[in-house]
Amino acid sequence: MPRELVGTVALVTGASRGIGRGIAVGLAEAGATVFVTARSLESGASSDAVGGALAETCQEVEAAGGRCIPVAVDHADDAQVEALFARIERESNGRLDVLVNNVYGGVRALRQSIGKSFWESDPGAWDACNNAGLRSHYIASVQAARLMVPRRSGLICTISSWGGLLPLFGVAYGVGKAACDRLAAEMAAELKPSGVTSLSLWPGVVGTEHIRELAEESRDANSSDPLLRSLASQTNWETPLLTGRVIAALAADPNVLRRTGRVGIVAELAARYGVVDAEGRRPVSLRSLRAVLPFALPSLATRTGWIPDLRAPWWLLLLAARMSPRF
Template identity: 80%
Template structure:
């Protein structure tokens, strides 16, 4: 969708690597000027062993035909975040069309605590999962809304996870992701009268640097866990670019406000907007039988294309979900 966001200004937090980088590229190829944040301006390997930097992200955005502004920000420091938005206000005359709340600091802690019940894990896991994550999303949204509300337009997109509905990793992670969904909905209720959209977005299994590393470790360990086997098979993976292209399509939708307060599934929105992943692929939604059956029976992964792309109804998934309050 080249050019559909020409002249727009977007901010992607946590864009040194992974989904954040893919989102920045997707917005850039649609014509937006993309401001990206992270701790590493240049590739030095000190902030994350898998690498990644804002300079590399900007190079990828520009290679896709976009414009990129890197800003080093530590999202644990509210003063740095405030300075970021002051710079956006000054450089773009108060214009911000899209905020993507993506920054997340819990990946390493999640991997180190994998398989541990919450009472055996370090209590600091809560802050690792939800400090640079849920809290950062709220702080950035406050500042973004101050720019968007006077202009009566804008999109705040909070990257969340299926882990907000189903058990995934641990209690700290799941609670934080459920809270991200609720945050998006609560902000939507307050922003709707001002023409600003807030929604949450659930990617599928995204082949980021960390997920690829985890999949390789799983193959080497010979895990018999079905979910891990499905992950290691790389069946139905999404690239980070798909999330970016979907967000670009959302931002360009003249009727976007109707989606405010909802949780959007990346694969399903891709089908709705006619968006494809890298190399023209269109991964199935994680509630599609095409994704569900190979996860239950890993031997079916090589034959997934034969399985109908039929989606399990939401009412059934909500009944099966164990994270909602029960009364």
């Protein structure tokens, strides 16, 4: 990978595993100094069986050629977040070039509510999805903007999901992700005059630790749920590193401001910037028939080569988004 981000300072929230770790490594490949956060520095502190540790993330970041600074932060605690940004300002001489809003606390709650209606689920799923998530993204963005605006440059990437447009993991998840897209767009309107870019990113189906575990469970249970059956087929999966390499490419793009306020599909940006995932592949876009048809009909998962890589236009997706408000 080109070392285009040497001297760049980045912060990736929620980076002990999964997409967050992949993002940190992708930025490191390009030479960035990367601050990474999670609730604990060491393994064994996670509330689920999947685990993950910042110490392991730092090993991968440094092996990729970057500098890693791990910080234990509970992003539901505003005082800890404020202290984090004060440390970044102090240690990087007021510089922060990239913020990646990735932290997310809702995975466990979502797994417990799969197959249930919102009224059958624990109402606590709302806070689990949107406190260490949407709210944390807003708080981190406030702090980041205070460093970026005076320097008239910076990139804020908010990790969102196509679940904000179409039903995926239920009400709490969908509303939160739709709000992430709106958050990025609203911030973009205010930040653009200062030269700071704000955008949201939609990864595809990413083979994180949780998704792999869920896919195995679905395969063992021979689930009839279309979403779970699709996961079990592992069709068109992305590695976490793909999102990281796309963000690194965005950060290195001198014309990135033209993308401010927009939603970017990771696979489409990967094609635009010529990057591939950890396995050397470039998955097709979420909008492609090659991705959509096997999701709807898992029996097609072994025949994707026969399906044309044609993308549905955005207007058609918006028309099909039955969850969007009607006026």
